[in-house]
Amino acid sequence: MSSELKERVQARRAAIDTELIALSNQLHADPEVGWQEHRSSAAVAEVLAAHGFAVEQPYLGLDTAFRASYGSGAFTVGFLAEYDALPGLGHACGHNLISAMAVGGAIALSEVADAAGLTVEVIGTPAEEGGGGKIELLERGAFRELDFALMAHPAPVDVAEARPFAVTHWHVQYDGKAAHAAAYPERGVNANDAFLIAQLGISLLRQQLPGSVRVHGVQTRGGEAPNAIPERTEGRWYVRAETMEQLLDLETRVLNCFEAGALATGAKLTVTPESARYAEMRTDEAALDHYRANAMALGRNFDVDPVAATMNRASTDMGNVSQLINAIHPYIGVGGDASNHQLEFAAACVGPAAEQTLRDGATALAWTALDVALERAV
Known part of the structure; x- marks a missing residue:
């Protein structure tokens, strides 16, 4: 029965290839950042609605989230x-x-929803890039009705298991006092010096941190004029660790470096979380075995250079979903030499190679969901 259903799933996916490629290209040509994905979320939901899915949008009060259901x-x-x-x-x-x-x-799997006893859903999740959209949805009650959740993420090469860091996202701000840098420097409180001291402290702290820990960020505002003592500086900083427990301990040590900048200069420090903390991934290993076998049956290769495979360490709010719901988050390769968060990687996410990745990913996910459902349905 399983092989017959999988053939039907693959045939349905092949029948909509043109629509899927057009959707991918449309999103790629019109990028929208987190919480602002109005056109993007609408475009995704519209394709699902056209194939018989019941769409709820906005979803749980979030304008760019949606829930689409079939069966x-x-x-x-x-x-x-x-x-x-x-x-x-x-x-x-x-x-x-x-x-x-x-x-x-999802559309491919809907072909066999009745035969397999399935309800198929797609949940549109905004603001993964630092905004914690899935965490916000979790807090509002999303995902809890799911028996199994899955997605696939592009990377340079195929890697089955996600091993993301837990991560904290901070907005950091120092407020000092402006003054003429030549005429009245003693009247100023230099907010840029505060940031420099903090970054020096973090650089020195790294020597004493575990090798897997990551602390990194950017200063987004450093001052307005070279002849004025900077009154305000701002930045965005991420702290990553293997687990949430390790992350909480690490946060204190990094915050001490930012406090040192304030103490040394007299500037006022304000640290604001940009989202809830992202958790580490709790992978459904049995489901991942199904995904690996299905992907290999489609010609995907997991025997890859470990140096090229480290995208699976990138943090994701899917980790928070996996703490409550059986879930997988494999990485699927698009080929080439570029890596994620490079302009060259954006270019690699359209074109013939990316289109093959899309076909393989959609089929492997649908087959895996079918395997899990047939194995676990009561």
């Missing part, structure tokens, strides 16, 4: 779609392909 079976599978782009880099993380693979997998 009424006892086992509910949820494909998660991401469509936010990176500021200045467009779809350099390939979220256009994530959405198209989710849509393709």
Whole structure:
């Protein structure tokens, strides 16, 4: 029965290839950043609605989130779609392909929903790139009706298991006092010096941190004029660790470096979380075995250079979903030499190679969801 159903799934996916590629290209050509993905989320939802899915949008009070559902079976599978782009880099993380693979997998699986006792859902999740859209949805009650959640993420090469860091996202701000840098420097409180001291402290701290820990960020505002003591400086900083437990301990040490900048200069420090913390991934290993076998049956290769495979360490708010729902988050290769968050990778997420990745990803996800449902349905 399984092989017959899989043939039907693959045939349905092949029948909509043109639509899937057009959707991916449309998203890629019109990138929108987190929480602003109005055209993107609408485009994804419209394709699903055209194929018989009941669409709820906005979803749970979030304008750029949606929920699309098909069927009424006892086992509910949820494909998660991401469509936010990176500021200045467009779809350099390939979220256009994530959405198209989710849509393709869901529509293909809907072909056998009745036969397999399935309810098929696609949940559109905004602001993955630092905004924690899935966490916001979780807090509002999303995902909890799912028996299994899955998505695939573009990368340079195929890697089955996601091993993302837990991560904290901070907006950091120092407020000092402006003054003429030549005439009255003693009247100023230099907010830029505060930031420099903090960054020096973090650089020195790194020597004493575990090798897997990551602390990195950018200063987004450093001052307005070279002859004026900077009154305000701002930046965005991420702290990553293997687990949430390790992350909480690490946060204190990094915050001490920012406090040192304030103490040394007299500037006022304000640290504001940009989202809830992203958790590490709790992978459904049995489901991942199914994905690996299905992807290999389509010709995907997991025997890759470990140096090229490290995108699976990137943090994701899918980790928070996986803490509550059985889930997988494999990475699927688009080929080439570029890596995620480079302009060259954005270019690699359209064209013939990316289109093959889209076909394989949609089919592998649908087959995996079918395997899991047939194996676990009561």
